[in-house]
Amino acid sequence: xxxxxxxxxxxxxxxxxxxxxxxxxxxxxxxxxxxxxxxxxxxxxxxxxxxxxxxxxxxxxxxxxxxxxxxxxxxxxxxxxxxxxxxxxxxxxxxxxxxxxxxxxxxxxxxxxxxxxxxxxxxxxxxxxxxxxxxxxxxxxxxxxxxxxxxxxxxxxxxxxxxxxxxxxxxxxxxxxxxxxxxxxxxxxxxxxxxxxxxxxxxxxxxxxxxxxxxxxxxxxxxxxxxxxxxxxxxx
Amino acid sequence: xxxxxxxxxxxxxxxxxxxxxxxxxxxxxxxxxxxxxxxxxxxxxxxxxxxxxxxxxxxxxxxxxxxxxxxxxxxxxxxxxxxxxxxxxxxxxxxxxxxxxxxxxxxxxxxxxxxxxxxxxxxxxxxxxxxxxxxxxxxxxxxxxxxxxxxxxxxxxxxxxxxxxxxxxxxxxxxxxxxxxxxxxxxxxxxxxxxxxxxxxxxxxxxxxxxxxxxxxxxxxxxxxxxxxxxxxxxxxxxxxxxxxx
Numbered sequence: 001x002x003x004x005x006x007x008x009x010x011x012x013x014x015x016x017x018x019x020x021x022x023x024x025x026x027x028x029x030x031x032x033x034x035x036x037x038x039x040x041x042x043x044x045x046x047x048x049x050x051x052x053x054x055x056x057x058x059x060x061x062x063x064x065x066x067x068x069x070x071x072x073x074x075x076x077x078x079x080x081x082x083x084x085x086x087x088x089x090x091x092x093x094x095x096x097x098x099x100x101x102x103x104x105x106x107x108x109x110x111x112x113x114x115x116x117x118x119x120x121x122x123x124x125x126x127x128x129x130x131x132x133x134x135x136x137x138x139x140x141x142x143x144x145x146x147x148x149x150x151x152x153x154x155x156x157x158x159x160x161x162x163x164x165x166x167x168x169x170x171x172x173x174x175x176x177x178x179x180x181x182x183x184x185x186x187x188x189x190x191x192x193x194x195x196x197x198x199x200x201x202x203x204x205x206x207x208x209x210x211x212x213x214x215x216x217x218x219x220x221x222x223x224x225x226x227x228x229x230x231x232x233x234x235x236x
Numbered sequence: 237x238x239x240x241x242x243x244x245x246x247x248x249x250x251x252x253x254x255x256x257x258x259x260x261x262x263x264x265x266x267x268x269x270x271x272x273x274x275x276x277x278x279x280x281x282x283x284x285x286x287x288x289x290x291x292x293x294x295x296x297x298x299x300x301x302x303x304x305x306x307x308x309x310x311x312x313x314x315x316x317x318x319x320x321x322x323x324x325x326x327x328x329x330x331x332x333x334x335x336x337x338x339x340x341x342x343x344x345x346x347x348x349x350x351x352x353x354x355x356x357x358x359x360x361x362x363x364x365x366x367x368x369x370x371x372x373x374x375x376x377x378x379x380x381x382x383x384x385x386x387x388x389x390x391x392x393x394x395x396x397x398x399x400x401x402x403x404x405x406x407x408x409x410x411x412x413x414x415x416x417x418x419x420x421x422x423x424x425x426x427x428x429x430x431x432x433x434x435x436x437x438x439x440x441x442x443x444x445x446x447x448x449x450x451x452x453x454x455x456x457x458x459x460x461x462x463x464x465x466x467x468x469x470x471x472x473x474x475x476x477x478x479x480x481x482x
Contacts, residue, residue, distance in 0.1 A: 021348060022351060
């Protein structure tokens with residue numbers, strides 16, 4: 001495994017840490033809606049949900065995080081960030097998921113700028129004040145901090161499941177050891193997702209792979225609709 | 237508990253103060269606030285569930301709304317209930333109130349990861365470029381929940397008489413370090429058997445020179461004393477950073 005031969009930088013660990021103050025704690029990645037519908041109520045169902053998250057939203061985020069880290073290290077023309085931004089939008093059909101990604105991207109940018117400032121990060125902000133989350137992670141690791149495309153992909157793949165697992169503990173009172181074990185059990189799958197993402201990191205934005213997870217799209221939309229009508233604890 | 241006769245000396249000016257053995261008595265925040273150049277003053281309003289944070293926020297809006305450009309951010313554990321309450325109370329236009337979701341962790345959203353709250357403050361500042369004051373009301377939480385200095389310039393901690401007269405004695409960072417401690421619902425003291433003298437004495441003992449305010453919004457719906465305190469904070473903020481329009 002490629003990841004086993006490298007020592008993760010402190011930047012990688014910090015960005016993946018649940019204590020990173022980038023606003024992620026208020027997002028459940030569709031888990032709250034799934035709980036509301038009775039689709040997730042125990043550790044076995046949480047493992048299934050996380051498996052879907054990893055290969056759906058997680059794989060998509062990993063592809064763009066790796067591409068952004070690759071592009072940031074090469075100091076691409078700022079126009080490249082517009083293209084990545086538009087292509088991530090195109091691969092995210094749910095407006096609620098796009099909004100959640102931009103909200104976390106903006107928060108990660110704010111926290112990341114204080115820790116790992118770079119010219120590339122500032123260039124990204126000239127494109128949009130709320131860049132997508134995986135693109136920000138990729139730029140932080142590729143430009144300002146010390147990280148590779150595969151590490152950027154691994155961070156976002158991990159975050160795609162660690163957030164919902166934490167939300168499950170808070171929403172269901174689930175055994176935290178079981179929830180943590182559910183995340184840890186995805187180690188090889190998450191590495192596979194990150195390595196696949198790294199293989200496409202150098203492709204032009206239009207050619208980057210797209211994953212599809214209609215159930216997550218629908219959960220995100222329903223979550224937002226319920227927000228307006230009744231109780232919701234999480235922003236997504 | 238303070239040992240009155242065992243003062244110690246420190247610092248270049250050799251000033252003295254009593255040794256304090258209470259681990260919860262943190263005293264005033266020793267860190268200078270972040271730079272605040274030209275932006276509105278941000279006041280955090282925190283405290284336990286049901287102590288009257290929203291009622292105080294509404295009263296301040298009612299009293300100060302005429303003389304100041306102000307806006308409010310609410311942090312509810314559940315719904316947008318507090319924001320809805322403020323809107324229905326008619327104390328502020330709807331567009332001046334932002335509600336944030338806290339992911340079931342209200343203290344995280346005001347202290348450890350202030351992203352959602354800063355986003356809400358920035359949205360309000362973009363909408364109203366001449367804001368003087370943003371009140372950030374926390375979700376009801378425990379006695380250790382305080383605002384990050386990255387979010388609130390100064391903060392008010394609200395406890396109430398009906399929550400028990402032992403609360404100030406329990407201390408915790410909210411009671412000991414908030415810039416203003418408000419003891420609410422003093423009109424209920426007799427009904428709930430709370431000893432106001434003990435409560436105030438405990439509060440002053442825990443807080444040293446930091447101010448304590450006992451109030452009843454039933455007797456004084458305008459929250460006059462709290463509003464005066466806010467005016468003082470705003471004056472200090474302006475003299476530190478110059479006029480908000482700059």
